[in-house]
Amino acid sequence: MTANPAWVKNLDTPYLLIDEAKLQRNIDRLRERISALGCQLRPHLKTLRTLEAAAYLLPDKNAPATVSTLAEAEAYAQAGYTDLLYAVGMAPAKLPRVAAIRQHGVNLHILLDTPEQATAVVDYASKTQQSFSVFIEIDSDDHRGGIKPDAPELTAIAAQLGSHFSGLMTHAGGSYGCSTPEALKDFAKQECDAVRRARERLLQAGIECRISSVGSTPTAHFGEDFSDISEVRAGVYTTFDLVMKNIGVCNIEDLAMSVVTSVIGYNKEKNWLLTDSGWMALSRDRGTAGQAQDYGYGQVCSIEGEVLDGLCVNSTSQEHGVIELSGNHSISDFPVGTTLRILPNHACATAAMHNVYHIVMADGSHSQWQRIQGW
Amino acid sequence: MTANPAWVKNLDTPYLLIDEAKLQRNIDRLRERISALGCQLRPHLKTLRTLEAAAYLLPDKNAPATVSTLAEAEAYAQAGYTDLLYAVGMAPAKLPRVAAIRQHGVNLHILLDTPEQATAVVDYASKTQQSFSVFIEIDSDDHRGGIKPDAPELTAIAAQLGSHFSGLMTHAGGSYGCSTPEALKDFAKQECDAVRRARERLLQAGIECRISSVGSTPTAHFGEDFSDISEVRAGVYTTFDLVMKNIGVCNIEDLAMSVVTSVIGYNKEKNWLLTDSGWMALSRDRGTAGQAQDYGYGQVCSIEGEVLDGLCVNSTSQEHGVIELSGNHSISDFPVGTTLRILPNHACATAAMHNVYHIVMADGSHSQWQRIQGW
CATH class of the missing domain: 3.20.20.10 (Alanine racemase)
Structure with missing residues (x-):
């Protein structure tokens, strides 16, 4: 895995991050598949x-x-x-x-x-x-x-x-x-x-x-x-999400969208981390709730994108997320200010919470895309 | 109940509607209450x-x-x-x-x-x-x-x-x-x-x-x-919502926020109406799911605001809502193009899906309020 460019860690959280290389790979994959079958895509x-x-x-x-x-x-x-x-x-x-x-x-x-x-x-x-x-x-x-x-x-x-x-x-x-x-x-x-x-x-x-x-x-x-x-x-194949991973359409490594969040506190008795990504940044979508693997409000990854097995956002309020630590993870591994990435249950719903997306381009540079609003 | 001004029915759906008179009443109620108790509000x-x-x-x-x-x-x-x-x-x-x-x-x-x-x-x-x-x-x-x-x-x-x-x-x-x-x-x-x-x-x-x-x-x-x-x-007392109604903080008549939607189809076999308000307009919030009365994705009302007992938005996708008709309600009562109001489970979550709110002022005139975006 290539290390993040510095800006990824330095933007104010929460924000939506898209990985251009993965996006391009997902788009190419389906375009080539449908074309090989003699048909046309209408994305x-x-x-x-x-x-x-x-x-x-x-x-x-x-x-x-x-x-x-x-x-x-x-x-x-x-x-x-x-x-x-x-x-x-x-x-x-x-x-x-x-x-x-x-x-x-x-x-x-x-x-x-x-x-x-x-x-x-x-x-x-x-x-x-x-x-x-x-x-x-x-x-x-x-x-x-x-x-x-x-x-x-x-x-x-x-x-x-x-x-x-x-x-x-x-x-x-x-x-x-x-x-x-x-x-x-x-x-x-x-x-x-x-x-x-x-x-x-x-x-x-x-x-x-x-x-x-x-x-x-x-x-x-x-x-x-x-x-x-x-x-x-x-539609959702562009970035994929945890629902699609559970269905078996993609691997978790294919997910091109995440929400970058900061640790803003903890509860030692309960072994909880508190973050600044609530449902306002992640959406209320619980699409994995009825699937084989329930990811709560999203899978927690390191800021470099490494999946932290067993760690999900377990509950949310408007601007707070709660991650219940388990396994080998302890609060001291995540000091206040630590940045993390959260993979979304449902990319359409998570993207809908953001007006602006931040793109890590294949060369590491930073682009911003503006979402079309309303009806 | 005063009849709606014509514009309420004529704006393109879905849109978020706020009733100024109810908003003012809710705000006054808590301000007076806290003041009478010798304290100050920090809304x-x-x-x-x-x-x-x-x-x-x-x-x-x-x-x-x-x-x-x-x-x-x-x-x-x-x-x-x-x-x-x-x-x-x-x-x-x-x-x-x-x-x-x-x-x-x-x-x-x-x-x-x-x-x-x-x-x-x-x-x-x-x-x-x-x-x-x-x-x-x-x-x-x-x-x-x-x-x-x-x-x-x-x-x-x-x-x-x-x-x-x-x-x-x-x-x-x-x-x-x-x-x-x-x-x-x-x-x-x-x-x-x-x-x-x-x-x-x-x-x-x-x-x-x-x-x-x-x-x-x-x-x-x-x-x-x-x-x-x-x-x-x-916070949420300004407009209240179905979660607050279930808790017993307000009556359903106090709700000052609704989403106006149009009927865009039906399924005769299933007795379903289809509307143009999916979770993009209503939010994914299912806050009433664990309460005494589960309103699905929201309580259905006539465009005049009359609560249609027993009718909820039962399921949603991005831009579709499904209302399963029951009781005395039949598809022929809701021709394609009929406008309805949906009361939200959670006003904070529903408002978050809209950049612009439409306000029916106490005198019937139309105001638009712009939501502050992002973090």
Whole structure:
């Protein structure tokens, strides 16, 4: 392991640190995998929500990408990206913002799964002489939104949308419940099969389906056959996190994000360290709580990134973290002022707590990235 | 109930809404209570972190206040506030920022509970010819930081600090585990008694203790005797939340904060509504999970604020909420595009997800408040 540059230890804590070399490695790994399988990535930009990270993820500005808010769509459109999928069901009241982005030459695709939304789109399009690009959400795993591939509404909604209809989209968020390669492979197949079946029904009904979009970080890393699938989406793979480590998508060494914290006190009787990273810096996410290994509010590492086995942030309040020492670790090993790194349960949630990220570049230099805010 | 002004329904969702009239009522209630008990409030500004909210909380700019980060201290100092307690244990590396604020004529008090921190303060003070104002944290309930009132270190640390020593501070965060008025009264007494005992020991050792500071929202609302206590701190009482409702500090009608969301879909088989408020808008906080009434990720209300009994946000992902309908509620009552309000489990955590708050003023007009960011 290369030693940290001095600035890593000297910034005021808590702060979010991203390791550029690991980020690049994670991005390359999935891009090469999906490309080798003859498919295309549509990276989800929601984890980091920065223009700088987008530059790593998108080989050129016309490459497809996914966003989780119109605020992101507006920022990326402004920066010159031209093919964006807003992957949250469309609230009719937001159509004017979508139209405004599309009028600037950006192919912003929207998502829906009800006849009511389709009516709203068609009515707004006709009233304003707009064209939209609409994906219908397919429910491949019963976990959130979408309609079943065999639902009668499918062909009706697509027909209703007419020329505004572009494709089908599913997100196998249920794959987060898997923990073996076999289960993940099966889940990836189930995700693709759901879209294939829906597409087949549309073709039978004489409706063209130009794009078939699948994906989640686990299924993107374990899918083996993307035939008849146009594109694969994934987001959190850029930095990975402890949830993904537990699922088996990455190793703990692949985690490119950590929160740097300082020891601000201790409780000798209880063998506790107190730090200045509470849930405000780490997030309230307890995604590993139901998994094989529960990391509390995050895995504790030395400031150099060495994992300190058995040490987690066990509890948090707004600006305090409590680390219950165990094993060979004693309070005297961590004097007040010691800096540590905390690996996050869920990178999307932890990044959301920070407006600015600090990047240790592959050459040791320091960059700062500004997060796109709001909705 | 007065009908909402039209703008409340027409802003893009999700957004954070604060009811000025309720905010003012909550603030007045505690101010009057503490004043009637002959004590002074040092409000904690960490829930809303805005200059506008501070103006409601602080009768004048020399009134005492509490902050959770130096970023807040810097912003409030800049705005003219002069008496601020940074209520998180001092990391020695942050002393230069504290000194810079103090040099602008602001009495920024700091907190510590170890001899190592006291040494760092004294050394830095002597090296730079600064004076500091230091509170020693007392552990009154075994829940986080501080030293016990009878700990031998207490007098040693105070003596070590010398002229930099100002007072004692405790936070009975453990009071969040109470749920009856009797338990809360006892907890408030325990909190005060811990500081009184520590102060008595200092006096016996010939050390003057100018300020005795106690407080948490529950104990501030149930304490009956603040004799020998200089000031009471509380934060979340400004807007309250479902955790405080469950503890019994407020009624659900007192909650001054909600997240406004739109219905973006449904699942007929499961009787689910999908909304555009995921954990990014609501936070991951599940503070009511261990309480008598578990509100999931928040209580669902109509856009007018009427509580819809039995309806919670049952699960969330980044930008999606799922409401499992029950009782008399059916999907057809909530067409796509319907706006709803969600009451938060934990107002501090929910506010932290928003850079901007929208305020419905008592006269129905619309204000926007900007949150102070970062550390």
